[in-house]
Amino acid sequence: MTIGHTLLGLLEEAGPRHGYDLKRAFDQRFGHDRPLHYGQVYSTMSRLLKNGLVEVDGIEAGGGPERKRYAITDAGITDVAGWLTTPEKPEPYLSSTLYTKVVLALLTGRDAAELLDTQRAEHLRLMRELTKRKRSGELADQLICDHALFHLEADLRWLELTTARLDKLAAEVRA
Amino acid sequence: MTTSLLTATGLRKIYSGTPALDGADFAIRAGETVAVMGPSGSGKSTLLHCLAGIVPPDEGTITYEGRELSAMSDGERSALRRSRFGFVFQFGQLVPELTCVENVALPLRLTGLGRREAERAARPWLERLEVDDVAHHRPGEISGGQGQRVAVARALATTPRVIFADEPTGALDSLNGERVMELLTAAARETSAAVVLVTHEARVAAYADREIVVRDGRTRSLEPAS
Ligand SMILES: Nc1ncnc2c1ncn2[C@@H]1O[C@H](COP(=O)(O)OP(=O)(O)O)[C@@H](O)[C@H]1O
Ligand SMILES: [Mg+2]
Numbered sequence: 119m120t121i122g123h124t125l126l127g128l129l130e131e132a133g134p135r136h137g138y139d140l141k142r143a144f145d146q147r148f149g150h151d152r153p154l155h156y157g158q159v160y161s162t163m164s165r166l167l168k169n170g171l172v173e174v175d176g177i178e179a180g181g182g183p184e185r186k187r188y189a190i191t192d193a194g195i196t197d198v199a200g201w202l203t204t205p206e207k208p209e210p211y212l213s214s215t216l217y218t219k220v221v222l223a224l225l226t227g228r229d230a231a232e233l234l235d236t237q238r239a240e241h242l243r244l245m246r247e248l249t250k251r252k253r254s255g256e257l258a259d260q261l262i263c264d265h266a267l268f269h270l271e272a273d274l275r276w277l278e279l280t281t282a283r284l285d286k287l288a289a290e291v292r293a
Numbered sequence: 294m295t296t297s298l299l300t301a302t303g304l305r306k307i308y309s310g311t312p313a314l315d316g317a318d319f320a321i322r323a324g325e326t327v328a329v330m331g332p333s334g335s336g337k338s339t340l341l342h343c344l345a346g347i348v349p350p351d352e353g354t355i356t357y358e359g360r361e362l363s364a365m366s367d368g369e370r371s372a373l374r375r376s377r378f379g380f381v382f383q384f385g386q387l388v389p390e391l392t393c394v395e396n397v398a399l400p401l402r403l404t405g406l407g408r409r410e411a412e413r414a415a416r417p418w419l420e421r422l423e424v425d426d427v428a429h430h431r432p433g434e435i436s437g438g439q440g441q442r443v444a445v446a447r448a449l450a451t452t453p454r455v456i457f458a459d460e461p462t463g464a465l466d467s468l469n470g471e472r473v474m475e476l477l478t479a480a481a482r483e484t485s486a487a488v489v490l491v492t493h494e495a496r497v498a499a500y501a502d503r504e505i506v507v508r509d510g511r512t513r514s515l516e517p518a519s
Contacts, residue, residue: 194481235506235513236515236516238506238515239504239515241495242495242498242499242504242515244504245496245498245499246493246499246500246501249496249499249500253475255323267496267499268496270495271494271495274495275495278332281508282332
């Protein structure tokens, strides 16, 4: 799930944090049009805690969930790495997930170019499948495939452009 | 693993101090279609020209059926190009003074066929590419899509083992571009010709069996050759 992985990645980058710091970091980087609710943050963090991907690093006096400070575990780091290296299922309107992955890869010092290329290969694989299906299909089927193909092509152009601008983005993200 | 028909390793090509190719590798098997993608200026056309023996690389080797291109004489290389390779470029590059059927017959005549024979052999290719009706028109009298199909027919007429296509749909709208790609890849499949397909368009590349990406003169294969 994207929010869980994003919070984990932010936690990996910044070191132990409170939930409200994570929400702030998330909103600042990724939440321009959709800031997180505190409730989302705490339910996500307790799920991550249950799954052993984060641990409680300290609790401040006063109690309550908002007082917990979280740290990422080794399992959590592996989980982020797995998410970043696994391409998304190609489908229209992926851009926000892909953008999040690229930024997190840069923030955590991983290979963002590799991530983009892996995704690119996955997109083209699906485009080849749709092209094959289009060849043998009827017009209605062809039109449905074409719709998907044009959207995937747009995604792929975005992947190209982002690859070309990766150095610049890295400088901005780390600034 | 089946052996490759055409292989290149460690290609470098420098133009006035700037590398157009900077360590490019390539391999294609008989009957396979490989898309060469990458941003404009990344070295795609230079790679194609080297592979086809049109331009010699400064470094690296290219072998066709186990023979190194650089070890061949100029005459042997152009004979190879005439008999084993076919070419399609972005703008058909048909001879404007000749009719379409004469254009398609031209490479056959260069291999030694007489005029009448060559034109008779050219006709089925015009039919195959659905441009038989403009056989006696000159390139200036037909549409861009028709011209590109005539160019594909010309490339196929000698039943080459490798077709080099450099942005073959670059000057066409999507509908015409797709038709050209369908006809080109279908004909290549039937004749077991390999296709080196240079394109920057993903929808065109999707007609290939796999892709390689060229960036700053270096090739990158994103998937294993299956
Ligand atoms: N004949 C040439 N003379 C000088 N420079 C060239 C020549 N051919 C290509 N180049 C340069 O080599 C680089 C790669 O060009 P090219 O192979 O045509 O790229 P692409 O086909 O990917 O757009 C470019 O910078 C281009 O300007
Ligand atoms: Mg070019």
